[in-house]
Amino acid sequence: MSLYYEAASLLANSDCAGGSLKSRIYGKQGLKSSSAAIYALITEATKWSVVLKEVIERSGLLKEEKKVCTVLLSNYCARPANLSYSQLTPTLALLLTHDLLLSKKGVAAPVKHPLRIAINRHKGRLASELTLARIRRGFGTLETFRKSVDSGASAGDSTATRGSSSEEKEHPRWVRVNTLKTTTQEQLNSTFEAYKTVESLVELCAARPDAKCMRLDPHIPDLLALPPRADVSNTKAYLDGDIILQDKASCFPAYLLDVQPEDEDVIDGCAAPGNKTTHLAALIFGRNAPTKTNRSAASKPSSKRRQIIACERDKTRATVLEKMVARAGASSFTTIKPGQDFLRLDTNSADVQKVGAILLDPSCSGSGIIGRDYASALHLPSVESANNHTTTHVSQKRKRSQKQPVIATSTARDHDEYPRIDDGPIRDGPSDPPPPDASDPTDPAVRSRLESLSAFQLRLLTHALAFPSVTKISYSTCSVHFLENEAVVLRTLHSPIARSRGWRILGRDEQIAGMRTWNVRGDRASCEDFDVGNDGDGGVMTMQERRKVAEACLRCEKGTDEGTMGFFVAVFVRDEGNKDHGSNATTKLASKDDSMGVDEENGEEEWQGFSDEDENTVPDLSGDASNTNSSKYRSTSSKRKRKSKRSK
Numbered sequence: 118m119s120l121y122y123e124a125a126s127l128l129a130n131s132d133c134a135g136g137s138l139k140s141r142i143y144g145k146q147g148l149k150s151s152s153a154a155i156y157a158l159i160t161e162a163t164k165w166s167v168v169l170k171e172v173i174e175r176s177g178l179l180k181e182e183k184k185v186c187t188v189l190l191s192n193y194c195a196r197p198a199n200l201s202y203s204q205l206t207p208t209l210a211l212l213l214t215h216d217l218l219l220s221k222k223g224v225a226a227p228v229k230h231p232l233r234i235a236i237n238r239h240k241g242r243l244a245s246e247l248t249l250a251r252i253r254r255g256f257g258t259l260e261t262f263r264k265s266v267d268s269g270a271s272a273g274d275s276t277a278t279r280g281s282s283s284e285e286k287e288h289p290r291w292v293r294v295n296t297l298k299t300t301t302q303e304q305l306n307s308t309f310e311a312y313k314t315v316e317s318l319v320e321l322c323a324a325r326p327d328a329k330c331m332r333l334d335p336h337i338p339d340l341l342a343l344p345p346r347a348d349v350s351n352t353k354a355y356l357d358g359d360i361i362l363q364d365k366a367s368c369f370p371a372y373l374l375d376v377q378p379e380d381e382d383v384i385d386g387c388a389a390p391g392n393k394t395t396h397l398a399a400l401i402f403g404r405n406a407p408t409k410t411n412r413s414a415a416s417k418p419s420s421k422r423r424q425i426i427a428c429e430r431d432k433t434r435a436t437v438l439e440k441m442v443a444r445a446g447a448s449s450f451t452t453i454k455p456g457q458d459f460l461r462l463d464t465n466s467a468d469v470q471k472v473g474a475i476l477l478d479p480s481c482s483g484s485g486i487i488g489r490d491y492a493s494a495l496h497l498p499s500v501e502s503a504n505n506h507t508t509t510h511v512s513q514k515r516k517r518s519q520k521q522p523v524i525a526t527s528t529a530r531d532h533d534e535y536p537r538i539d540d541g542p543i544r545d546g547p548s549d550p551p552p553p554d555a556s557d558p559t560d561p562a563v564r565s566r567l568e569s570l571s572a573f574q575l576r577l578l579t580h581a582l583a584f585p586s587v588t589k590i591s592y593s594t595c596s597v598h599f600l601e602n603e604a605v606v607l608r609t610l611h612s613p614i615a616r617s618r619g620w621r622i623l624g625r626d627e628q629i630a631g632m633r634t635w636n637v638r639g640d641r642a643s644c645e646d647f648d649v650g651n652d653g654d655g656g657v658m659t660m661q662e663r664r665k666v667a668e669a670c671l672r673c674e675k676g677t678d679e680g681t682m683g684f685f686v687a688v689f690v691r692d693e694g695n696k697d698h699g700s701n702a703t704t705k706l707a708s709k710d711d712s713m714g715v716d717e718e719n720g721e722e723e724w725q726g727f728s729d730e731d732e733n734t735v736p737d738l739s740g741d742a743s744n745t746n747s748s749k750y751r752s753t754s755s756k757r758k759r760k761s762k763r764s765k
C-alpha cells in the first residue's frame with residue numbers, strides 16, 4: 118500500500134520541495150516503493166484522470182465510503198497524521214481505481230488492507246462505469262480507448278479535436294543551445310544532424326514527437342523548436358548540458374536585458390532554478406557572445422573580472438540552481454548566494470558596486486504556465502458530485518454536455534523546461550481554495566492574492582532601482598494578469614525613487630532587434646485606464662507615457678501559434694549620468710526608504726517578502742489597487758518631505 122501513499126504524498130508535495138515532480142520522486146530519500154513504480158503510477162493515473170474522475174464520481178465510491186473518507190484533507194499531505202490508514206482520499210481513490218481497472222498487475226496492496234477491501238467492494242460498479250465512459254466516447258474496445266489516451270490525443274471523446282482550446286494546443290519543445298559549451302552550428306552538425314528544417318511552427322506542431330524536424334527561432338538566437346513532446350532527454354547533448362530545455366518566452370528577459378561589456382556585473386535577483394541565470398551567462402560569456410549581443414570582441418572586458426550574482430532566498434531551491442549552473446558550465450563566473458533575500462541585499466555592499474544590470478523574475482501567480490506539473494493535470498474526483506450522476510441512462514444531452522477536455526500529457530517535461538519551483542503545493546479535495554493560477558481576477562480571493570503578489574513584486578523592483586551603478590533592469594513574470602505585469606511597471610515608473618533617479622522604460626524602438634519585432638505588446642487599454650496614483654509631488658502620468666509603456670512591454674500568450682507559455686517582460690533603463698555616485702548616506706536612505714516604494718504611516722516597516730507559500734502573511738491589500746497605493750505613495754512622499762526638511 119506504500120506505493121499509493123507515497124505517490125499521493127509526492128503529488129501533494131507534502132515536503133514543499135522544489136523541482137519537477139520527476140525530480141522530486143527520484144530525489145526523495147527513504148521511499149519504500151521504487152521511484153520508477155511511483156513515477157509510472159502517477160504518469161498513467163494522470164493521463165487517465167479525466168476519465169477516472171468521471172468513473173469514480175458516477176460510481177458513488179467516495180460518497181459511499183464517506184464513513185472512512187474525509188474531506189478534512191491536508192493541502193500538504195495526502196495522509197496527514199490525523200487520518201487513519203483506512204481513509205480514502207480523492208487522490209488515493211484515483212490511484213487505486215487506476216490500478217484496479219487499468220493495471221495488468223492490479224492493486225499493489227495486501228488483500229486485507231482496508232483500502233483494498235474498500236475499493237474492491239466497488240469493483241463491479243467502477244468497471245461498469247469505465248465501460249460506459251468508453252462507450253460514451255465512441256470507443257469499441259478498451260484497447261482502442263487505451264491507445265487514444267496514451268497518445269494524449271483524447272481524454273475520451275474520440276471526436277475531440279486536438280488544439281481546440283488554448284490550453285490544449287500543442288506546444289513545441291523549445292531547446293536552447295548552451296553557447297557556453299557549444300554552438301548552434303555544432304549542434305546542427307551533431308545532435309540535430311538528421312533533422313530537417315520546417316517552415317512554420319504550425320507545421321512543426323503537427324509533426325509526431327519522434328519526427329526529425331526542427332525550426333530555428335527568428336527572435337531569440339540559439340533557440341530551436343522541436344515537435345511537441347519530442348524527447349531529447351537521452352541525448353548526449355542534453356546530458357552534457359550542451360542543450361537546455363527552456364520555453365521561448367523564458368528566454369526573453371536575459372535577451373532583452375542586452376547586457377553589454379560596460380555593464381560589468383549582473384544580479385539575478387530571484388534565480389532558482391536557473392534558466393535565466395544560465396541564459397544570461399551564455400549571452401555574456403558564451404562562445405558567440407560578441408555577435409549574439411552585437412558587441413565587439415575588442416570591447417569585452419576580461420571575463421575573469423565580471424560575474425553574475427545569483428540570489429535565491431530559498432536554500433533548497435538554491436541547490437537546484439547550483440546544479441543547473443554547474444551543468445551549464447557557468448559556475449566559474451556565477452556567484453550563487455543561497456538563502457539570500459534580494460530585498461536584503463545591501464545596495465552599498467562592496468560586491469555589488471560593479472553591478473550594472475539586474476534581472477528580476479520574481480515569484481508570481483504562474484497563470485501563464487502551460488501544464489503546471491502533474492498537479493494541475495490531475496483531475497480529482499469530488500465527493501460531493503457523487504450523487505449527481507445516474508449511470509443507467511446515457512442521454513444525447515449528457516453526451517454533449519459531458520465532453521471532457523483533452524488530457525494534459527507530458528506535463529512533467531513542460532515543468533522541467535520551466536520548473537516554477539516557487540509554485541505552492543497542490544490542493545487536494547473538493548473544499549479547497551481556488552488554485553494558485555485561478556485566472557479570474559474579478560474573483561475577490563484571486564484579486565486579493567494578485568494584489569499581494571503585485572505589492573511584493575513592486576517592492577522587489579523598487580529595491581532594484583536603488584543599486585547605485587545599475588542602469589538596466591528586466592522585470593518578468595509568467596503571469597497573464599495585468600496586476601502583476603503592466604500595473605507593476607506603471608507603479609514602479611511612478612514611484613518616487615524611479616523619478617528621482619531618472620528611471621524610464623526601454624522603448625520598443627530601443628530594444629534589441631529580435632525583441633523589437635515581437636508583436637505582442639502590453640495591455641494598452643488597461644494601461645490607459647489604470648489609476649497609478651498621485652504621490653503628492655504633482656507627478657501625473659500622461660496618456661502618451663502610458664501608451665509608450667504598453668508598447669514597450671512584451672507579452673507572450675499561451676495557446677497561440679507562437680508556441681509559448683503566457684509571459685510578460687519589460688526593461689527599465691536610465692542614462693549613465695543618472696548613476697548614483699553619491700555618499701553611502703544617500704544610497705542608504707534610498708535603499709531603506711525609496712526602495713520600498715511603499716511606506717507605512719508608523720515608521721518604515723521592514724519587508725520580509727513572501728512567496729506562494731506565505732502570501733497569507735502579508736497585509737491584506739485587496740480592494741482597489743490604485744487607491745491603496747496612491748495613499749501609500751502620498752504617505753511616502755510626505756514623509757520624504759519631512760525628512761528633507763529635517764536634513765535642511
Ligand SMILES: C[S@@+](CC[C@H](N)C(=O)[O-])C[C@H]1O[C@@H](n2cnc3c(N)ncnc32)[C@H](O)[C@@H]1O
Pocket residue numbers: 367386387388389390391392393394428429430431434457458459460478479480481537538539726727728
Ligand atoms: C519565478 S522563480 C525564478 C525562476 C528563475 N528566474 C528561472 O528562470 O529559472 C522565482 C524565484 O524567486 C525566489 N524568490 C522569491 N522571493 C525572493 C526574494 N525576496 N529574494 C530572492 N529570491 C526570491 C523564489 O524562491 C523562486 O525560486
